[in-house]
Amino acid sequence: MSWACQSRRGVAASTVPSLGSSRAVIFQALELFLQIFPSLGTMATLVFQALENGETDSMQEHYPFQAIETKWQQYWEDHGLFATDVSDATDKYYCLMMFPYPSGTLHVGHGRNYIIGDAVARYKKMRGCRVLTPMGWDAFGLPAENAAIKTGTHPRESTLNHIAAMKRQMRAWGCGYDWAREVTSCEPDYYKWTQWLFLKLYERGLAYKKEAAVNWDPVDQTVLANEQVLPDGTAERSGARVEKKMLSQWFFKITDYAQRLLDDLEKLDGWPERVKAMQENWIGRSEGARIDFPLVPRTDGVADREPAIPCFTTRVDTIYGCTYMVLAPEYPGLTELVAGSPQEAAVRDFVVTAGRLSAIERTTEGDKNGVFTGRYVINPYNQERIPLWVGDYVLLEYGTGAVMAVPAHDTRDWAFARKYDLPIRLSIQNPDGTLDLVTMEEAYVDDGVVVDSPPFSGEPNREAIPKMAAYAEEKGFGRAVVQYRLRDWLISRQRYWGAPIPIIYCDVCGLVPVPEEDLPVTLPMDVEFKPSGESPLKQHPDFQQVSCPHCGQPGRRESDTMDTFVDSSWYFFRYLSARDDHQAVDRARADKWMPVDQYIGGIEHAILHLMYARFFTKAMHDMGLVDCEEPFAHLFTQGMITKRSDQDGQLYKMSKSKGNVVSPDALIAEYGADTVRLYTLFIGPPEKEAEWNDAGVEGAYRFLRRVWRRVYLHRAWLPAARDLPIDPGTMQPAERALYRKLHESIQRITRDLEGAFHFNTAIAQIMELMNALDDIPVSADAPAAVRAVYRETLEAVVLLLSPFAPHIAEELWGELGHAPSILQADWPAVNEAALHRDEVEMVLQVNGKVRGRIQVAADADHAAVEEAALADKQVQKWIEGKTVRKVIVVPGKLVNVAVA
RNA sequence: GCUCGGGUGGCGGAAUGGCAGACGCGCUAGGUUGAGGGCCUAGUGACCGCUUUAGGUCGUGCGGGUUCGACUCCCGCCCCGAGCACCA
Incomplete structure (x- = not known):
């Protein structure tokens, strides 16, 4: 809608709020000002004269940004210009900034995010869209709890103060939001529904508890998800070296969605390729085969728990070159495999040594160590007996924790075989047929023809892969499988400042979910923060003691809280029904307003938050809570703002530590x-x-x-x-x-x-x-x-x-x-x-070099332009004595004369 | 190693295969001003030339190619950044 012109200055002066100063006050201020700065001259004098002459009412020559800015910020708020009625979704445009953590103060780097979002929202409004721009707070998290340990200020208090400060900053930037929809993830009216969603996931088997080797952050005193550990083995948040611990923890079964998370990336046309590539990498799909290698029975007659060891390989085509097998040091059942054998002590020592290595040492390519177990397995393709080793280069978390080693065609196996003098056998020949074990100095990992692998010899290796997998399936010792790098999302945190996991442990009934009607499981406020970093919930009797909802016997509450990424995995739905105390999400509204049309945030969330939010959306879709399967139609990731550090002159993203x-x-x-x-x-x-x-x-x-x-x-x-x-x-x-x-x-x-x-x-x-x-x-x-x-x-x-x-x-x-x-x-x-245009300027080139320009009629035809160009004095000069080979005319742009 | 970005003046950066360097910063000179600031005008890739007339050569990381014409497309390198990585 456009405002019809109302009138001239008179009306404008009365309808537009004035700057609030009466003329008398301005006069006084000016006189005082001129006394202090008698030479301020032109500017002040002009304003003075203008005022005296009555030429102007409120406008000043000097740009009075301060007065203007407070005035309009107030106006937008008072007139609800950013309030959106979501009952109507005609021409809807959901413009969302990533859920900020209330750290207290924002710098100009954060500002880029909000300013971009605000510019987009304002532009879309002017294009006639019904724009929704909500804002809220990812308000749980460790910094507030750590501060509480130091200062004694309760996290809720400091968090709410930070929120107020950040709201002021956003307002001062002129960023407009629909504050009536504000959500704060640390308040019970929000985390009640985070807990409710946990229960829904639990009902569907998507939330489960298991004992696993998990990442332990010794500084923050909590476990972490894989996504929160950097490649160098340090914690993303605290920077501490992450340790591995066996603990019983809560997981979300994101791996059930691995294929959909991968497939649906293709639908996300509005996402940067870079982010999609990162997610694809992270999901890490690889196609291969799973093959069971039967164990050669023990000589002492004791039966093995499992008769065979399964392994995953992407190169089943090389399996005739397999000369040994390697297990991960943490391989379950390894102790039983070697129990009572002469190698038992050596294996135990090796496992202990390997376990002491940090994540970095274990996962950095380099020296590979291992030890023979004394056991053998059978290669089911050729019935060959091969030795079973334990090696620190094999990861338990990937595949089956067992690797068939083909030293001739895998660089790692090559290094290991060389070190321990294990046999090497060729099973792929290169296209030239020149490969020879005697002269080979490294593994041959490229394509070729399968050799010495009856009945597959002579096949191009790529073609052999599906045939060999089919053969395994037919014979019942294996099959083609798809493997993902993505692991389940570990969501337990041994911390206080998060949404409590709504589970009760009962000696009689076991693990019992908190009934929906008892939600929220409220965080107690009367807690003591200890320097040890231990969660106050652990020692809080009122919180812990509860009767079992099933049998009424005394039970104990789960004292772990949820990863804060759970809170931010569904907040974009909550904005649509922020004040609804009957349901997490109003389906009708969600179906109208989702997906978010434009999501704006930092690239640092390319994997973590964006993968989790996609998973939640799909899970919520499957539960019938919402229709949409992808939460964000368009994603924009703004670049960081850096600044040179005064300390060392290097560029860094803004941070207090870099000054x-x-x-x-x-x-x-x-x-x-x-x-x-x-x-x-x-x-x-x-x-x-x-x-x-x-x-x-x-x-x-x-x-x-x-x-x-x-x-x-x-x-x-x-x-x-x-x-x-x-x-x-x-x-x-x-x-x-x-x-x-x-x-x-x-x-x-x-x-x-x-x-x-x-x-x-x-x-x-x-x-x-x-x-x-x-x-x-x-x-x-x-x-x-x-x-x-x-x-x-x-x-x-x-x-x-x-x-x-x-x-x-x-x-x-x-x-x-x-x-x-x-x-x-x-x-x-x-x-x-x-x-x-009636006339256009055209550039004249001779052999691609600009030699002049002419004005021609916009509708001049090819011949006329060519004639005019060739007649030009400059062109004449450059083609003189040469043969014109070709004249290219690009209408409205240029003429190029090719001469030789 | 794999995947994805990127490399253009003193600086930030522009250019559907068609005038390289828009716009801004900085700098230089001049004007306004008692002075400073502000503002205004002109100039500003490098090299050569222009004392009256002015134009020329080179130039977008390096080397090739396609094309009348390449910062742009293709091939091969180099460098920088990001993500993944002993992933079987």
Whole structure:
């Protein structure tokens, strides 16, 4: 909807809220100011004179960003411009920022996220969309609990304080949200439903408890999911070296969804390829075969628990080259396998030594150690007896924890076989037929022809793979299988500040889920934080002691809480029914509003949060809670803002420890939020990293002041110029050119904002348009056509600028005679007629080098253009004495004369 | 090793196969000012030339190729960044 022009200045002055100062006050302030700075000169004097002459009411020459910004922030709030009625989803646009953790203070790097999101939301509103932009808090988490241990302040108190501080910062940035939908994950009205979803997952077998070797963070005193351990074996959050511990823990069965999580990536056209590739890597699907190698029975007659050892391989084609088998040191049943044998002690020692290695040492490619178990297995393809080893290069977590070793065709097996002098046998020959064990210096891992593998010899190895797997299946000792790298998501945390896992342990009934009607399991507030880091829930009798919901006998509550990534895996549904105490998600609303149209956040969540949220959405779909299967239709990951550290001159992402944090507060005080926003968006392509440069902020400030001053200078006649007719047909060349430039700019800026968010080039285009505007001399006495185009252009500049610098745009929109809010105005439309040119400039090239340029009629035909080009003086000079071979004419662009 | 990005002035960065360096920062000169700041004007890739007239050569990590024409497409390298990685 667009606001029809209401009237000229009079109405504008009364409908647009004034800056709040009476003229008398301004006079006094100015006089005082001039006494202190008697030479301030022009600017102050001009304002003074203007006021005295009664020329202006409220507009100042100086750009009063402070007053404007607070005024409009208040206005947007008071008028509910970001409140959205979700009962209607016509032209819906769900624009979501990633759930922020309330750390307390935001820096300009965080700001990039909110500013991009706000610019998108404002643009979409002006395009007529029903935009939903909610905000909330990922409010559970360790930093608050660790702080409580140090300072004694309860995490809830510090968290709520941080939330209030961050809300103030977001407001100061001019970012608008539908605060009525705010959700806070640490409050019972939210975590009740996190617990409820846990119960639903439990009912479906997707939440389960098992004893497993898990990642233990000795600093944070809790277990971690695989996704929260960095490749170097340190904890993503605390930086501590992660240890392996056998513990009984809660998991979510995300592996059940591995294939769907992989397949559906293809549907996500609106996601960056990079993120999809990262998820694909993480899921790590590999196709291969599982083959059972029967154990050669023990000589002492004791039976083995399992008669065969299964192993997974992607290279079943090389199985005739298998000369030994290796088990992981943690292989279950290993002790029984070697019990009573002469190798028992050696194996036990080896397992202990390997267990002492850190995750890094174990998983870094390098020296491989192992020991013979004294046992043998049979290769089912050729009935050969091969030795069974234990080796530290075999991981229990991948495949079956057992590897068939083919040293001739696997680099790791090669190294191991060389070290322990194990036999090596060729089973793949290279295409040249030149492979020879005597001369080989490394494993041959490429393709070739299967050899010495009856009945498969002579087959190209790729073709042999399915045939050999089928053979195993037929004979009953194996089959083709798909293996994933993705493991189940470990969600237990031995910490206080999280959603309690709603489970009760009863000596009689065992593990009993808390009945739905008893939710939420509330976190007790009267707790003591101990320096040991132990969860206060462990020692809290009122919390722990509970009677079993089944039998009424005394039971004990689970004292672990859930990983905070559980909270953030479903919050985007909760925004749609944030205050609903009867259900987690209102299905009708979710079906109308989901998926999120645009999700905006940091690349650091490419795997963790985004994978978990996709899993939750699919699980919720399968439970019949929601229709959608993918939560985020379009994902935009903005690059980090870095800054050179004063300490070592290197570029880092902003962090307190590097001393390179830029706070928005001081910048907003000095330049205003609009300047900070404009600079943040102009700094570079938003998906890429960008280096913060304080000098660049000045440029943005200068530009906004320039726009302000144009409106100020012409404020006397601009609003009235609205009634002047605009007719490109009768314009003089200069206005015609400006008018064309205006519409070219609208076209370009709109294109830059649709799809890819090219804010940097969009802003550059507005700047160019302003430069063109300044080339037109204008005043109240200028011809009507000039004033009309000038006004039209300046007004468009204000509209085009408004998603980026909304406060100044609102203010100038008022000065141009419009009623607020500019958010309700229409985005400028391209006038095709304005783009038309009668004459175009064409570049003249000779052999691809620019030699001149000519003006030709826009509709000139090929022959006419060619003739004009060849007649050009410069072209003549360069083709003189040469033979013209070819003349290429690119209509409206250039002519290239090829000569020899 | 595999996968994905990227390499363009002093700097951040622009360029549906068609004028390389838009826009901004910085810098230089001039104007306004008592001065400073601010603002305005002009210039600003390198090299050569232009004392009246001005243009030329080179240039987008390196080497090839396709094309009338390549920052852009293809092939082979080098370097930087990110993710995964003793994954069988």
